[in-house]
Amino acid sequence: MVKRTSCFTGLFVAGLLLLAPLTLASAVNADGVAGALARAAADNRVGGGVVSGLTRASSLRVMVAFSLAGGRQPSRMTASTRNREVASARGRMLARIPVAEFQLLRSFESVNAVAGQVSAAGVARLLDDPNVLRIDLDEGGSGNLLQALPLMDIDTVKSSGWTGAGVTVAVLDSGYDTNHADLSDDLVDEACRCSGGGGCCPGGGSTQSGSGAAEDDNGHGTNVSGIITSKGVVSASGGAPDADVVAIKVLASDGSFCCSSDVVAGLDYIINNRPDVDVVNMSLGTNAMFNSTCDASFAYTMAFATAIDTLRSNGVITFVSTGNNGSGTQLQAPACIANAVAVGAAWDANVGSATVLGCTDGSTAADKVTCFSNSNSTTDLFANGAWTTSAGMGGGSSTYAGTSQASPAAVACAADLLQAEPTATPAQLEAALEASPVSVTDSTNGLSFPRVDCDHALAVLTAPQATTTTTTTTTTTTVTLPDFSTDHHLCYKGGAKWSGTVSLADKLDGPASFDVKKSKGLCTPANKNSEGVLDADTHLQVFNLKGLHLRREGVTVSNQFGSYLYDTVKTRLLMLPAGKSLDSAVVPSFPGPLDVATDHYRCVKVKASKGAMKFPKGVTASVVDQFGSRSVAIKKPALLCVATDKNSEGMSSPDEHQLCYKIKPDTAHQADGVLAANQFGEFLFKKLAKEKLLCVPSIVVLPEQ
Numbered sequence: 079m080v081k082r083t084s085c086f087t088g089l090f091v092a093g094l095l096l097l098a099p100l101t102l103a104s105a106v107n108a109d110g111v112a113g114a115l116a117r118a119a120a121d122n123r124v125g126g127g128v129v130s131g132l133t134r135a136s137s138l139r140v141m142v143a144f145s146l147a148g149g150r151q152p153s154r155m156t157a158s159t160r161n162r163e164v165a166s167a168r169g170r171m172l173a174r175i176p177v178a179e180f181q182l183l184r185s186f187e188s189v190n191a192v193a194g195q196v197s198a199a200g201v202a203r204l205l206d207d208p209n210v211l212r213i214d215l216d217e218g219g220s221g222n223l224l225q226a227l228p229l230m231d232i233d234t235v236k237s238s239g240w241t242g243a244g245v246t247v248a249v250l251d252s253g254y255d256t257n258h259a260d261l262s263d264d265l266v267d268e269a270c271r272c273s274g275g276g277g278c279c280p281g282g283g284s285t286q287s288g289s290g291a292a293e294d295d296n297g298h299g300t301n302v303s304g305i306i307t308s309k310g311v312v313s314a315s316g317g318a319p320d321a322d323v324v325a326i327k328v329l330a331s332d333g334s335f336c337c338s339s340d341v342v343a344g345l346d347y348i349i350n351n352r353p354d355v356d357v358v359n360m361s362l363g364t365n366a367m368f369n370s371t372c373d374a375s376f377a378y379t380m381a382f383a384t385a386i387d388t389l390r391s392n393g394v395i396t397f398v399s400t401g402n403n404g405s406g407t408q409l410q411a412p413a414c415i416a417n418a419v420a421v422g423a424a425w426d427a428n429v430g431s432a433t434v435l436g437c438t439d440g441s442t443a444a445d446k447v448t449c450f451s452n453s454n455s456t457t458d459l460f461a462n463g464a465w466t467t468s469a470g471m472g473g474g475s476s477t478y479a480g481t482s483q484a485s486p487a488a489v490a491c492a493a494d495l496l497q498a499e500p501t502a503t504p505a506q507l508e509a510a511l512e513a514s515p516v517s518v519t520d521s522t523n524g525l526s527f528p529r530v531d532c533d534h535a536l537a538v539l540t541a542p543q544a545t546t547t548t549t550t551t552t553t554t555t556t557v558t559l560p561d562f563s564t565d566h567h568l569c570y571k572g573g574a575k576w577s578g579t580v581s582l583a584d585k586l587d588g589p590a591s592f593d594v595k596k597s598k599g600l601c602t603p604a605n606k607n608s609e610g611v612l613d614a615d616t617h618l619q620v621f622n623l624k625g626l627h628l629r630r631e632g633v634t635v636s637n638q639f640g641s642y643l644y645d646t647v648k649t650r651l652l653m654l655p656a657g658k659s660l661d662s663a664v665v666p667s668f669p670g671p672l673d674v675a676t677d678h679y680r681c682v683k684v685k686a687s688k689g690a691m692k693f694p695k696g697v698t699a700s701v702v703d704q705f706g707s708r709s710v711a712i713k714k715p716a717l718l719c720v721a722t723d724k725n726s727e728g729m730s731s732p733d734e735h736q737l738c739y740k741i742k743p744d745t746a747h748q749a750d751g752v753l754a755a756n757q758f759g760e761f762l763f764k765k766l767a768k769e770k771l772l773c774v775p776s777i778v779v780l781p782e783q
Contacts, residue, residue: 193339242318242493251299254325268292304469317490361482363410399481406522423463592625
């Protein structure tokens with residue numbers, strides 16, 4: 079049975095004064111109300127809580143899920159198409175119902191749902207619309223209340239240099255102590271979507287963005303954020319201390335959220351305003367609980383599923399705590415969403431007998447599942463989350479126990495993994511985490527689950543893919559390629575600080591503004607299979623790049639390896655022509671923007687289009703550059719780098735691009751003390767590590783061309 083707590087009850091009991099601003103005029107008499115409710119009760123699109131609630135009040139807050147034209151799924155659309163279709167369908171639905179019967183309280187750019195105050199007449203009117211999928215209460219909930227990091231081998235990964243640098247994590251919680259010494263320099267954006275009590279944002283309303291919008295007034299969000307990214311100045315160091323944070327306040331000062339639509343609005347904000355976000359943490363859950371996957375159960379779970387699916391299709395992985403009800407059969411939402419990574423909690427040490435969150439563990443031990451943790455067959459992962467000391471509101475420390483603390487521990491590991499393997503997809507990250515050799519067993523249901531082992535996940539993620547030999551019938555495609563004026567490039571990993579902003583315009587999008595972050599490495603001209611090198615002096619320096627991305631589907635990319643269809647997922651890198659010197663005392667000359675045939679490139683993450691032929695296994699090449707020679711196994715394509723016009727400087731070869739493949743060299747090379755110079759300045763790479771990518775000259779055709 080699903081447990082529900084209606085969102086209107088607290089307002090009604092508190093008094094008519096609180097309801098006055100949201101009371102809707104009834105368009106029907108008493109007999110009409112009874113008829114409308116009878117009709118609603120007979121329609122399986124209406125949740126039972128809506129009908130029972132409207133027998134006691136003239137209106138209540140609901141969420142309404144609606145379909146798009148042709149039944150299309152938002153998560154499968156480009157950003158611009160998705161938002162246009164959602165707005166159009168929403169407009170058609172709302173145009174059919176008077177404001178007196180439905181007062182809109184929340185709408186979303188990318189999610190096909192709305193929240194509003196509805197009367198019985200409004201419910202009847204909505205049911206006249208065949209595109210209305212469900213009408214349910216706008217379910218409320220709450221947040222799910224340093225030995226853990228070593229136990230999960232997160233410290234081992236950190237000691238290897240993977241600290242979440244270049245990765246952005248969004249935390250939807252009670253907010254963030256923006257002045258905390260351990261957290262202040264990690265915050266890159268803040269917003270609030272909090273409707274409880276008439277508006278629980280710091281400014282007093284229900285929607286706020288910008289500086290101060292997510293200031294914490296509870297402490298839960300500060301602790302959760304610290305588990306991820308604390309610098310360790312005052313409190314314990316977080317698992318990914320160099321990660322950036324987008325803080326979104328959705329919990330009120332008492333740690334609750336009145337309405338699921340607030341949390342969905344926070345996810346919608348990420349989808350449309352923060353394309354740099356790589357990982358999402360939600361240490362919260364509804365009062366309602368679910369026995370299985372809940373994507374289509376209610377209007378609010380439909381909205382959660384749409385938002386989480388859209389984020390995942392954009393390359394963003396979402397972690398959610400399972401909840402602290404001690405259930406062995408049910409999870410809260412949104413942990414029950416199929417594409418969410420649901421995380422339960424285990425003890426991190428033997429602390430003796432412990433009574434926590436309404437239950438008692440007579441004995442405790444490392445990796446023993448806590449008595450309060452929810453789990454069922456849809457739970458994905460466990461992490462150590464009791465007890466956890468981290469940053470505390472007001473500048474100090476705080477100690478919590480709960481699945482709320484387990485989820486951010488898993489998030490911190492994911493951030494470190496993404497720094498190590500920036501092109502890893504959500505599916506690859508989840509698979510690596512779930513491949514843990516450590517398992518825990520929940521005694522309430524007898525089920526076993528993988529427990530986070532970050533070092534093992536890193537090994538899985540960076541291991542060469544197993545190959546098998548199969549005999550298949552293939553179709554050979556003949557591709558006519560131009561005589562490229564662009565070299566192949568072999569890319570090495572390195573780090574050097576820099577930040578700035580550029581304007582880019584290219585075949586995929588623009589002009590648009592992008593933030594340029596830390597340099598990530600250097601690509602050298604490479605002689606592949608003795609084909610020669612055109613310009614041995616011009617290298618490409620790689621920088622992290624963040625900004626809005628126009629998703630493209632079915633892009634045809636052709637090169638010497640054939641023609642394949644790809645979807646672009648997220649903007650990742652900027653490549654600049656650069657000079658290089660192996661003597662750090664000698665500054666290399668560097669080319670002007672059009673002094674060489676090598677252009678600037680904007681690199682976007684790609685994945686094979688649905689149903690399209692995939693790049694075959696077993697492809698190898700011989701590659702020679704200034705650091706040596708090696709044979710490389712060429713894995714799947716990772717980045718499409720399109721020639722781009724930076725700051726209106728122009729392009730020399732606007733139709734020549736590069737497709738960069740993950741590679742596994744038989745002999746790894748590295749160099750120390752390499753000095754690079756380009757338009758941004760001089761950069762000393764203390765070490766250029768193992769070659770990671772081979773970029774191959776390619777032509778690109780967009781689907782509409």
